[in-house]
Every structure is written in C-alpha cells, then in structure tokens.
Amino acid sequence: MAIKPEVVKGVNDICDKYANEPSPLMMILSAIQKEYGYIPLEVQQIISDRTGIPVAEIYGVVTFYSFFSLKPKGKYVIGICLGTACFVKNSQQVIDKFSTLLGIKAGETTKDGLFTIEAIRCIGACALAPAMSINGKVYPKVTPDQVGKIIDEYKKMEAEA
Amino acid sequence: MEQIKTVQSLDTHIAECTKVLHAKLKGEGGKRAIVVCGGTGCIANNSVDIQAEIEKELKAHGLEDKVTVNHVGCFGFCSQGPFVKIFPEDTLYRAVKVSDVKQIIEKDIIGGEICENLLYVDPQTHEKVAKQDDINFYKKQVRIALHGCSLINPDLLEEALGYDGFKGLKRAITQMTPQEVIDEVLASGIRGRGGGGFPTGRKWQFAANVQADQKYVVCNGDEGDPGAFMDRSILEGNPFEVIEGMMIAGYAFGASEGYFYVRAEYPVAVSRLQRAIEDMEKVGLLGDHILGTDFSFRAHIRLGAGAFVCGEETALLNSIEGQRGMPRPRPPFPAIKGLWGKPTCVNNVETLSQIPFILREGASAFNCIGTEGSKGTKVFALGGKVNNVGLVEVPMGTTLRTLVYDIGGGIPGNKAFKAIQTGGPSGGCLTEKDLDTPIDYDTLVARGSMMGSGGAIVMDEDNCMVDIAHFYMDFIVDESCGKCSPCRIGTKRLFEMLTAITEGKGTEKTLEDMKELATVIKNGSLCALGQTAANPILSTMTNFPEEYEAHVKEKKCPAHVCKNLMQYQILPEKCMGCTLCARNCPVSCIAPTADPVTVKPLPNKFVHAIDQSKCIKCGSCMAGCHFGAIIKK
Ligand SMILES: Cc1cc2nc3c(=O)[nH]c(=O)nc-3n(C[C@H](O)[C@H](O)[C@H](O)COP(=O)(O)O)c2cc1C
Ligand code: SF4
Numbered sequence A: 001m002a003i004k005p006e007v008v009k010g011v012n013d014i015c016d017k018y019a020n021e022p023s024p025l026m027m028i029l030s031a032i033q034k035e036y037g038y039i040p041l042e043v044q045q046i047i048s049d050r051t052g053i054p055v056a057e058i059y060g061v062v063t064f065y066s067f068f069s070l071k072p073k074g075k076y077v078i079g080i081c082l083g084t085a086c087f088v089k090n091s092q093q094v095i096d097k098f099s100t101l102l103g104i105k106a107g108e109t110t111k112d113g114l115f116t117i118e119a120i121r122c123i124g125a126c127a128l129a130p131a132m133s134i135n136g137k138v139y140p141k142v143t144p145d146q147v148g149k150i151i152d153e154y155k156k157m158e159a160e161a
Numbered sequence B: 001m002e003q004i005k006t007v008q009s010l011d012t013h014i015a016e017c018t019k020v021l022h023a024k025l026k027g028e029g030g031k032r033a034i035v036v037c038g039g040t041g042c043i044a045n046n047s048v049d050i051q052a053e054i055e056k057e058l059k060a061h062g063l064e065d066k067v068t069v070n071h072v073g074c075f076g077f078c079s080q081g082p083f084v085k086i087f088p089e090d091t092l093y094r095a096v097k098v099s100d101v102k103q104i105i106e107k108d109i110i111g112g113e114i115c116e117n118l119l120y121v122d123p124q125t126h127e128k129v130a131k132q133d134d135i136n137f138y139k140k141q142v143r144i145a146l147h148g149c150s151l152i153n154p155d156l157l158e159e160a161l162g163y164d165g166f167k168g169l170k171r172a173i174t175q176m177t178p179q180e181v182i183d184e185v186l187a188s189g190i191r192g193r194g195g196g197g198f199p200t201g202r203k204w205q206f207a208a209n210v211q212a213d214q215k216y217v218v219c220n221g222d223e224g225d226p227g228a229f230m231d232r233s234i235l236e237g238n239p240f241e242v243i244e245g246m247m248i249a250g251y252a253f254g255a256s257e258g259y260f261y262v263r264a265e266y267p268v269a270v271s272r273l274q275r276a277i278e279d280m281e282k283v284g285l286l287g288d289h290i291l292g293t294d295f296s297f298r299a300h301i302r303l304g305a306g307a308f309v310c311g312e313e314t315a316l317l318n319s320i321e322g323q324r325g326m327p328r329p330r331p332p333f334p335a336i337k338g339l340w341g342k343p344t345c346v347n348n349v350e351t352l353s354q355i356p357f358i359l360r361e362g363a364s365a366f367n368c369i370g371t372e373g374s375k376g377t378k379v380f381a382l383g384g385k386v387n388n389v390g391l392v393e394v395p396m397g398t399t400l401r402t403l404v405y406d407i408g409g410g411i412p413g414n415k416a417f418k419a420i421q422t423g424g425p426s427g428g429c430l431t432e433k434d435l436d437t438p439i440d441y442d443t444l445v446a447r448g449s450m451m452g453s454g455g456a457i458v459m460d461e462d463n464c465m466v467d468i469a470h471f472y473m474d475f476i477v478d479e480s481c482g483k484c485s486p487c488r489i490g491t492k493r494l495f496e497m498l499t500a501i502t503e504g505k506g507t508e509k510t511l512e513d514m515k516e517l518a519t520v521i522k523n524g525s526l527c528a529l530g531q532t533a534a535n536p537i538l539s540t541m542t543n544f545p546e547e548y549e550a551h552v553k554e555k556k557c558p559a560h561v562c563k564n565l566m567q568y569q570i571l572p573e574k575c576m577g578c579t580l581c582a583r584n585c586p587v588s589c590i591a592p593t594a595d596p597v598t599v600k601p602l603p604n605k606f607v608h609a610i611d612q613s614k615c616i617k618c619g620s621c622m623a624g625c626h627f628g629a630i631i632k633k
C-alpha cells in the first residue's frame, strides 16, 4: 500500500512535534492513531525513519496497546462497555444483539466499512450502565431492544448523506 | 490573572478569591448563581446542552448580569443526574432535561419558587428534599479527596484559590523543611489509595534518602479497575488539588518534575488537567522558584493506551518511557531506580488529592478519622445493583451495610443482596455475613477481598457468581502482559475451565484443578496482576460453593444466567396468545400450539410454545411479554 504524500508529511510533522520530549514514541503513536484512525506497517516505517526508533520496537508497542490499531476501523465505532458495572447489568446481551444484527463479532468491521463493534472496558459512565458509545457519543442505559433503532439511525444518516 | 510569585501575592489572591467565591455562593449583591454538573456521566445525559439552554434563557430574560452559570465537577450521585444547583438557596435539581430549563428560569430564578417536580424524592419517606446535605446519600459522607468537587469551576484557578487551594503547598514549601513534610504525612497515617495501601510517607522517605541529580513524581491516573471512576471524577472536579498534592510530594523528596499518566478513555479529565497546568504555569505557580523559594516544579501529562497492566507502577514507568507496558522485576524499587533510572514515587490520584488537606489542616485532622490501621477517608465508586449508583467518600471503618443501604439506598426492585465485589479483578466478593464489618485495608484482606482502588460493585440474586468469576478471568486473560507463562497460560486455562463449567461441561475434578492451578499462578507470577488473578475465582468458590456445585453436579445455573444451563419457557396458564413473542423472536422459534388459551378464552387465541432446539436465548420474548407468561428456568 502506497502512503499518500500528505500523510507522509503529516506523520513526519507529528514526529517532529514531539522530538524534544523524552521517550516520545507513545505520544507520537497516540497522535497518529487519533489523526488517521490506524497505524499500518508503512506508517511505522515512516516513524522509524524520522525518529531512528527500530520498526521492530514500534511494532511491539503498537501491538501491545489496545488503543492502537493496525487496520482501519469502521466509520462508526460502536464501543459497548464490558466493565464490571455494565456487565452485571447485562451489557453482554447488548453486544450479542449488535453482533446478530450486524453479522459481525466484537472486534470486527462490517464489509461496507460502516460499523466496527468493540467491547471496551469502562468508559467511566458506570452510573448509566449499561453504557455504550458511538464515535465518542455516550448512550446511557442501553437495552437490547434499542439496538435495532440505534443501527437504523446511523444507516439512515448514511443514506441521506 | 496577575503573577503569583511571592507568598504575599498568594495571600492576597487567596483572600480576594475566597471573598469572590463566598459572595457568589451566598448571593451577595442580590446575585444568584447556577451550577451545572459537567462530569462525564452527566455530560452523557446532555448536561452541556442544559447549560447552553440556561445561558440562552437567561439572556432572553435579560438576566445575564444578575445570574451566573458555570459547570462544576461530578456531584457523585450519578444515577440521579444531570444536576443543576442554585445558589444562594442551595437548591438541588436532579434528572434535569433541556425541556426543564424554562421552568427553572421562570419559576425559580424569576418567580422565587422551588420547582418541586425536579427535587429528589426520598424513596423511603417519599418526601421531597431540596438541599444536597439533607439527602441520605450525602449525609454520611466526609469530603476530603472530593473537596471542592461539584462546587468549584474546575477550569478556573480563581475558584480553586477561593476554596482552600494551595494553602497546603504554601505551608509546606515556605514554613517546613522537606523532612518535616514527610514527617507530617507519616503522622497522618495515610496509605496509598491506588490498591496496595503502602504508607505514603514511607515511600517518600525511601526516595528522599537517595541522592540523585533528578527525581520524579508520577501520578497514577490509569484507573484500570473496570467499574471504578473515583480518580476520573477527582481529576474532572478539582484538578488543582491533585497538582498541589504532586508538588508537595516533589518538595518532600526532592523531585522537580512530575508526570500524570491518565487513561486515554478520560478525555474530559485530561483536558481539565491540561488547562489547570497551563494556567498555573502562566501565573508562576508551576515553574522556577515557586513562591520565591528555591523549589521549582514542572508537570506533564502522558496518556495511556488501553492496557490495564499499565496501572502497575513499574509497567506504567515503562509505558511513559515509550515501551511495551510490561512490569519490571522489583527490586530495584522505583523509589530507588524508577523513571529513566531515577528515583521515582508513583502515587495514585486520590492519594495525592488528600495530601493538600493533610498539610493545610495538619496530620491530626486526618488521623482522627478512620480506624487503627487505616486513617482518613476513602472514595468508593458504588455501582451495579444498587439504587444510588455513584461516588461516595466515607471515613475508613464505615460498614458495608452503611455503604450499600444507607448511602446506596439498597437494591433495586426488592431483589435480595447477594455480594459486593471490591478490589476489582484482583479482589474478591463479600457477602451478607460481612455486611457489618467496618471496611478498611486490613479487614477486607482478612475477609478474602481487598480495598483495591475503591470499585464496589453490588450484585443481587440475578447475578451468577460463576459467571462473574468467568467475566473477571476473561478480563485478566485479555490484560495479562504475557511476560510470565504461569500468568499468560495459566489464566487462559482457568478461563477455559470456567467456560466449561458455565456450559455444563465441568465436573468436580474441574473445581479441584482450578484451585490447584490458582496456587501455581499465584506463586509463579512476577507482578500483582498474575499473583492476584485467581482471587475472584477463589473468593466466589469459598463464598458460594453451592453455586459451583449446582453447575457441575446438577448442570443448573441457579441464577438462570448461564445460557446452556437455562431455558425460556412459556407458562400455558398465563399465556394470552397475543403472538407478540412469536413476532419478536429473531430466529422464529415460537409458534402457537393447538391449545386454546385458558385465561380469557377467545376464539383463535392459542397458547404459544418455544422450540428449545432453535432458541438462542436472547431474552427478547421474555422482555416483551405483557402478561408475565415467559419465565427463565
Ligand atoms: C495490575 C495492576 C493494576 C493497577 N492499577 C492501578 C491503577 O489503575 N491505579 C493506581 O493508582 N494503582 C494501580 N495499581 C497499583 C500501583 O502499582 C501502585 O501501587 C500505586 O499506583 C501506588 O500509588 P499509591 O501508593 O498512592 O496507592 C495497580 C497494580 C497492579 C498490579
Ligand atoms: S504476572 Fe502477568 S501481567 Fe504481571 S508481569 Fe507476569 S505475565 Fe505480565
């Protein structure tokens, strides 16, 4: 996969931004993940060239932390909380319902690239358990029978866009 | 704001800001103040829109000059949010919606009348309660770590200064030697709030005793226990207090740099912390020669990236250093050789948040609260099957009963209390018989659990304890860093055994094997994650042996949770033949039988039945039936 020149520049800029920090790798990766949504090997190579950190080391770090991803995620990332407070209030059933309706398992992305389901650990909204978020927007007290409606909402938004 | 570079200017600012904040809260000059909860929980329930609507309504009525409005940190009573509070009357409105704003402005702000429909209703007495302090949830709380949370604007240095901010720092760095500060913290008896419970003063003393050109304070804001949100709320509600605590630590053992390591899942906390640091730098409260002394200090933020093990202090240090977050062998302890090889103290957010109080009010004001071995207060995140979900700060030694029933308001839906899990994935569960135990570090360990960071999840009769243990083990398998094989492989095996039990494939031998393997993992793991990984299993096996036995011997799940061991059934004598369940079933496995309904015989109404061989146990049918005709068995 060829990386677009503007992305190369963007990645280099991010590397330079943190060049004066001690041990900047985590900060660089967080910024790239946030900006581009994933950190493929090609991008890791660019980081390595710019910072002198070996690719093997960068790869090791990227794969260690669940926030960093090697593959692009769907346009809408559905994060369903599997923290304890949500789990005891049946959030597993909410995940199951999303899985059934979208035909993918947690951690997977739909073929059309629209949705990714992620089981996440505590988003700090435990009082609203079971909680979930779609691209950062938090949905409180979700029940399995609301799931169909939530998906339709986004599908409709897509159809209209 | 002007520079605060001398003791004198700090005193002047404190006096001025205190006056201004006091005037605001007491309504001097005929003004009123509205505060809106800006904690993550209430933001998820639209509190930002509520605040915008309040601003709009005030403007529409030409009241912008008479009434101020701003956000504050978490009120703690998250299950009742979003909150709007009116000063000087101190009226607390709960569960406010955008559509309620008009009423609040017109009836209360303009009309001077309380909006009764927005008040908290005590579930026992059914009385409406207008003031926060009169609500049972708050009555038994003592706020030290949560000082200023839900009162001050966390984005305004002025309000922090007006509410005791930096008095502790001032006393420490201008009136005490570093050793005196350590002695004061030792005398307070405070132990680390992040899990281990190690005396904070002793940790600082170790680092103080080492000579080095550079030392670091690290604040652990990783808050990995899923279901706990104490540290997040403190950072969101009063970030200045935590920075102040960090600075006092730095002065005490000779560190001039501090790092906050905060979970990336907490964007609101991070942005408030960032802003607080910048504002303090601007006025000179962070930087060189603070308050004209020789003490210099800088603070930085580093974000986590979703790895639970990074909450372990040595893994955290590796993560800050840009490496995989794997724990390091100890010794050397971080206090001797920590971040970039320099002496480092890692302190939890809540620990640091209590330090300013100790320096401001003195050790004796802190150690007069609590029990023999555990002083001061502890913040708990009370969650799960309890009416009042939220954050509570109580004196050490408070009983679980007080926590669950007086403060927590008991279990919803008149269900029976079953257990409370403390200490998260490293902890254990406590049951009915432990309800009257005063909770502190030592009693919890004696009862087979631990304090942990303060997550307290209540479970009721509908929760299956095997399923809960299975859940924690799933978490641990995900989060084990993989360095030691007993932890990496052993927890996976434990998880498989638990899976077998929940699927009805376990035997009594499985139970014995689990116990044996648990010991191996405990003894063969480098860090506490592995060493404590089996605790949730061991503790549920000890407290609920009959539940495990039912799973392995009778192949039954008494709580009807484990899918392979339960069925949904339609009660013929209750079914009205309405066909709703048949239409809702995702796999179309419900159909009418030939039997006419008996409740209210009508032509063409037949009792329905489930084809168990096709049922995927999604529960939609039971959730939908209006006649309570579907049960779990
Ligand atoms: C697996 C694991 C996870 C931990 N997670 C946290 C955490 O999220 N927050 C925290 O403050 N301490 C956590 N700790 C404890 C830290 O290692 C350390 O003891 C603590 O931050 C010290 O601060 P304190 O003395 O103020 O409690 C964890 C420990 C282990 C073994
Ligand atoms: S015990 Fe587990 S988490 Fe801890 S270092 Fe070993 S493998 Fe990693």
Ligand code: SF4
Pocket (backbone or CB within 6 Å): B570, B574, B575, B576, B577, B578, B579, B580, B581, B582, B608, B624, B625, B626, B627, B628, B629, B630
């Ligand atoms: S929804 Fe209830 S009442 Fe209606 S057919 Fe199904 S079981 Fe019978």
Ligand code: SF4
Pocket (backbone or CB within 6 Å): B568, B584, B585, B586, B587, B588, B589, B590, B610, B614, B615, B616, B617, B618, B619, B620, B621, B622
């Ligand atoms: S539990 Fe789900 S799959 Fe089974 S009968 Fe009910 S609706 Fe159908």
Ligand code: FES
Pocket (backbone or CB within 6 Å): A081, A082, A083, A084, A085, A086, A087, A121, A122, A123, A124, A125, A126, A127, A129, A130, A131, B226, B227, B228
């Ligand atoms: S456990 Fe789900 S938000 Fe905390």
